[in-house]
Amino acid sequence: MSKTTPEQNKALVLKAFDTLFNKRDYDAAERFWSEKYIQHSAHIPPGRNGLFNLIRSLPATLRYEPGVIFAEGDYVMVHGRFSGTGRPTAWIAADVLRVENGVFAEHWDVLQDEATQAESQSGLPMFGTRFPA
Template identity: 35%
Template structure:
């Protein structure tokens, strides 16, 4: 327990100095609560990145059964709610014929029950590379809700900085 308390204190100081987002707690928050919140965020991060790799990198549709809630809520207007709708959508896109790949997570950020991923979908046939930000909400070890923002990488840009 002492190691966790020391770790949490060091983490909070380091994160503050580095300018990272650190959850704001009421004055009565205990070190135990801070450590538990941190551990929950890390567990949710691990769950979401594993689920994402299995679905989008390995093209394993059974990952939906393992990691997504049956009554999953989808905010992408192209896909209906529920994990079966996600399966049907990806099957219609032909995901099972796509080459498998190791997903490169550009950024992974977690706080509480939310996990944000920034990834780049490589160019496919006639479509450019696409930068994607996915936000997942996790509850009881399952992905229960999802939002995304998807933007193609333009062939020509005003500035030369990458989008990710």
């Protein structure tokens, strides 16, 4: 049985992502990720330290912007943009997290390079209301 509500879990994800990706406060971020954190992403080494070490290796210009966020039970999915990674384009991500006892127990993601207006077959941006510059 869940100890937190979907609304609490959404707020947790937004606070945790800002703390780690934007503020880069690793000590504060530890309280959001379980010591037994399971990482399913093909782009991130295992465990909490794998994630934290990946973020440490990225440029200080890294920024995370959240978009649409959904929660049901212990699961949260957030659609967001990772920019300033040192790559030519931003990543658009769908991150899925499982919350257990108020911390992240598990994570999955789907990542895609952000398309420009010229690359977009739909004519619509992948994130937000505008195409990247």
